[in-house]
Amino acid sequence: MSDVAAPPAPSILEVVRRRYFSSVGNTLLTVVSLALLGTILWKVLDWAVFTAVFSTSGGPEACRGADGACWSVIGARWRLIFFGLYPYEEHWRSGLACLVVVVMTVLSCMPRFWSMKAISVIWIGGFAVFYVLMKGGVLGLVRVDEQNWGGLALTVFIFVTTVIIGMPLSLAWALLRRSELKVVSRVTAVIIDSVRSLPLVSILFTFAIVLPFVLPDWLTGDKLYRAIIGSALFFSAYQAEIIRGGFQGVPKGQEEAAKALGLGYWLRIGKILLPQAFKNALPATINQFVITFKETSLFIIIGFFEVLASGNAAYGTGDWTFAYVEVYVFIAAIYFAFVFSLSRYGAFLERRMDAGDRR
Amino acid sequence: MISAVYNRQVRAVVAQAAYLLFWAGLVLVCVLEARANLNAQHLTTGFDFLWKSTGWDVTFSLIEYKPSDPYWKVLLIGVMNTLFLGAIGLVLATVVGVVVGMARTSQNDIARLLGTIYVEIFRNIPLIVQVFFWYAVATRFPAPRQALSVEGLVYLTSRGLYVPGLNITGLSAFLGILALLAALGLIVFIAAAPRFRRYEPREKGRLQLAVLAVGLAVMAVIFVAGRLPELPFVGVPELKGLAFKGGIRITPELAALAFAIAIYGGAYIGEIVRGGFKAVGHGQVEAAEALGLTPLQVFTKVRFPLALRAMLPILTNQYVWLIKATTMGIAIGFTDFFMVVSISINQSGQTLELIGILMAGFLIINFGLAAILNTINRAIALKGDQLRT
Numbered sequence: 164m165s166d167v168a169a170p171p172a173p174s175i176l177e178v179v180r181r182r183y184f185s186s187v188g189n190t191l192l193t194v195v196s197l198a199l200l201g202t203i204l205w206k207v208l209d210w211a212v213f214t215a216v217f218s219t220s221g222g223p224e225a226c227r228g229a230d231g232a233c234w235s236v237i238g239a240r241w242r243l244i245f246f247g248l249y250p251y252e253e254h255w256r257s258g259l260a261c262l263v264v265v266v267m268t269v270l271s272c273m274p275r276f277w278s279m280k281a282i283s284v285i286w287i288g289g290f291a292v293f294y295v296l297m298k299g300g301v302l303g304l305v306r307v308d309e310q311n312w313g314g315l316a317l318t319v320f321i322f323v324t325t326v327i328i329g330m331p332l333s334l335a336w337a338l339l340r341r342s343e344l345k346v347v348s349r350v351t352a353v354i355i356d357s358v359r360s361l362p363l364v365s366i367l368f369t370f371a372i373v374l375p376f377v378l379p380d381w382l383t384g385d386k387l388y389r390a391i392i393g394s395a396l397f398f399s400a401y402q403a404e405i406i407r408g409g410f411q412g413v414p415k416g417q418e419e420a421a422k423a424l425g426l427g428y429w430l431r432i433g434k435i436l437l438p439q440a441f442k443n444a445l446p447a448t449i450n451q452f453v454i455t456f457k458e459t460s461l462f463i464i465i466g467f468f469e470v471l472a473s474g475n476a477a478y479g480t481g482d483w484t485f486a487y488v489e490v491y492v493f494i495a496a497i498y499f500a501f502v503f504s505l506s507r508y509g510a511f512l513e514r515r516m517d518a519g520d521r522r
Numbered sequence: 523m524i525s526a527v528y529n530r531q532v533r534a535v536v537a538q539a540a541y542l543l544f545w546a547g548l549v550l551v552c553v554l555e556a557r558a559n560l561n562a563q564h565l566t567t568g569f570d571f572l573w574k575s576t577g578w579d580v581t582f583s584l585i586e587y588k589p590s591d592p593y594w595k596v597l598l599i600g601v602m603n604t605l606f607l608g609a610i611g612l613v614l615a616t617v618v619g620v621v622v623g624m625a626r627t628s629q630n631d632i633a634r635l636l637g638t639i640y641v642e643i644f645r646n647i648p649l650i651v652q653v654f655f656w657y658a659v660a661t662r663f664p665a666p667r668q669a670l671s672v673e674g675l676v677y678l679t680s681r682g683l684y685v686p687g688l689n690i691t692g693l694s695a696f697l698g699i700l701a702l703l704a705a706l707g708l709i710v711f712i713a714a715a716p717r718f719r720r721y722e723p724r725e726k727g728r729l730q731l732a733v734l735a736v737g738l739a740v741m742a743v744i745f746v747a748g749r750l751p752e753l754p755f756v757g758v759p760e761l762k763g764l765a766f767k768g769g770i771r772i773t774p775e776l777a778a779l780a781f782a783i784a785i786y787g788g789a790y791i792g793e794i795v796r797g798g799f800k801a802v803g804h805g806q807v808e809a810a811e812a813l814g815l816t817p818l819q820v821f822t823k824v825r826f827p828l829a830l831r832a833m834l835p836i837l838t839n840q841y842v843w844l845i846k847a848t849t850m851g852i853a854i855g856f857t858d859f860f861m862v863v864s865i866s867i868n869q870s871g872q873t874l875e876l877i878g879i880l881m882a883g884f885l886i887i888n889f890g891l892a893a894i895l896n897t898i899n900r901a902i903a904l905k906g907d908q909l910r911t
Contacts (some may be wrong), residue, residue, distance in 0.1 A: 170909075181628060182630070183628075185633070189630060192628065194631055196636050197632055197633075197635060200632065200636055286907050344538050350541060354545075360888045361846075362847070362860065365881075372867075373877055376555075377555050378551075379551070397651065460650045461650060463650065463853060464650075471648075471650065471654065487662075495647045495655075498631050502646040503646045
């Protein structure tokens with residue numbers, strides 16, 4: 164320890180001056196930013212809270228003459244936005260099914276469940292519960308067919324099914340892509356790159372509307388499932404590249420050591436390479452999940468009644484046509500809540516893994 | 523014979539052949555089935571339909587189009603509209619992105635907070651939700667008679683935005699802008715390509731000015747050549763009866779799409795810009811400061827060029843993504859390439875051919891854009907190990 168006294172701590176005023184008013188340009192930036200921030204915050208709060216109407220019983224008349232938001236529309240139409248055309252008495256099933264998915268997602272974010280076995284059990288088991296709740300027909304539940312599913316529940320269903328089909332598929336693509344057989348890896352690369360260069364909308368369209376035309380009848384299946392297979396294919400093309408990147412991050416010595424021990428191909432992949440590849444690919448994978456959840460909204464284009472479509476119906480019918488901003492804000496908030504928390508979690512994981520590498 | 527099964531080479535050949543056969547078989551099944559379905563509907567296969575007239579109209583086109591025109595023309599219009607919307611969206615998104623990215627990397631907490639709020643809000647809401655929202659806003663502007671006006675030049679109405687513009691054909695506008703973009707691309711190339719390294723900076727500057735002048739001149743010539751004879755060269759919108767005459771009408775569909783792509787893409791590009799600036803090593807900036815460069819010089823000569831090189835590859839992906847995002851136009855009825863193809867499928871029944879055209883079109887657009895940007899990237903890449911951070 165030296166004897167030199169530390170310089171006196173700068174006063175609060177001095178810190179503020181240095182940070183925000185150090186130069187003419189900086190001062191200007193501070194003033195403009197503050198003004199912008201203040202105006203936006205005030206306007207939004209004023210519209211959404213102070214002059215808004217929260218009465219749920221009044222109907223559209225309650226909002227007559229009010230300057231702010233008319234949240235009554237959400238009170239009147241929230242069931243439509245969440246459950247679409249699902250039978251009214253059975254809404255609790257739809258709601259419960261969505262909760263199951265939330266629980267699944269939270270569980271898979273806990274490191275204690277990070278093994279192939281646990282994750283598979285959570286997702287496949289959770290999906291089975293979700294499907295039984297939605298579809299019914301067993302355990303005394305009334306049967307509700309897919310064409311009556313809608314709203315947020317349908318969005319969640321599309322997302323979960325896409326991921327459950329897409330994950331094994333992407334693993335297969337990744338393994339074929341890094342195969343030592345030249346023809347196999349080349350052909351796979353061409354397929355993956357072609358899928359990646361197409362817009363998802365055109366893939367969904369092809370699967371939902373064009374496929375019955377080019378496939379024999381016994382292969383076509385329901386329109387919803389065709390579209391979901393299309394979206395799973397799209398997901399897997401991107402996810403395969405992410406997993407491949409994860410494989411590339413595994414040191415070469417690992418595979419060589421496993422070979423030297425005499426482990427066969429599947430043991431090498433399953434026990435040595437995959438766990439490490441998945442760990443490397445985790446942040447990018449979470450990002451891909453986020454993108455996939457947002458992209459479920461494209462199902463509106465091929466005629467499905469997911470949350471955005473049910474939102475359009477919520478303000479498009481009856482006397483609520485003036486309340487479109489409120490409905491879109493509500494839908495945006497639903498998406499935001501899920502996507503923002505998932506991407507924050509991804510960023511946290513990335514930081515934690517970086518710290519682990521540095522130790 | 524039995525031992526052949528265990529022979530690795532034989533197994534490899536068999537496996538590869540089986541894999542190829544599997545995909546070829548799948549394609550063959552699809553083609554045969556489509557053929558059978560077509561024959562059942564008495565439709566012909568092949569691309570002859572491209573020369574048949576369509577019999578339907580489009581809502582937005584840069585070139586003259588009548589329902590009696592053939593299919594190839596309507597598909598061309600679709601490609602042009604996609605490129606047109608893409609170009610507007612990319613330019614606007616880049617401008618927004620640079621502003622947001624600068625705010626996100628600034629020393630000032632308040633500016634940083636603003637940038638963060640912007641990025642987090644607009645990045646986490648699906649693009650299509652934003653498109654629907656802006657479209658709802660755009661179609662609820664007042665009727666032309668009560669239009670909101672800005673300085674008497676720009677009018678916001680429920681039938682679209684009216685802005686002053688040149689009275690020229692859509693095709694010449696398209697070609698003129700293309701000429702200018704080509705000139706700008708060439709200028710960037712001259713600035714960065716190794717083959718121009720030998721030139722003195724002043725000579726280079728002159729050459730760039732010359733290219734810009736030629737580009738502008740070509741654009742002006744194309745514009746003047748494409749002017750509509752019976753109208754003044756510059757048109758300003760004015761209210762005539764129930765509608766506006768003169769100027770350019772931007773349809774609500776185009777406005778909503780371009781706006782949504784600019785805002786959503788801007789949030790992503792802002793993050794890319796921020797990442798680019800973060801990738802510039804402290805040592806580089808400190809060295810520049812030690813040499814006595816002014817803050818402005820440090821920015822223009824050191825931080826920005828290095829950040830640009832770190833950004834370009836990721837930016838390429840983002841641009842390709844944004845071009846693909848234009849396919850959302852169909853949700854609100856903008857006649858982009860995808861919408862034209864899907865209407866054509868409905869009307870003509872030539873499903874397979876049109877899907878093929880759609881895929882080929884997007885492959886060409888994407889690979890073309892990626893090739894251009896990758897060429898720029900290679901041209902300005904620093905040789906050797908100069909990017910040490």
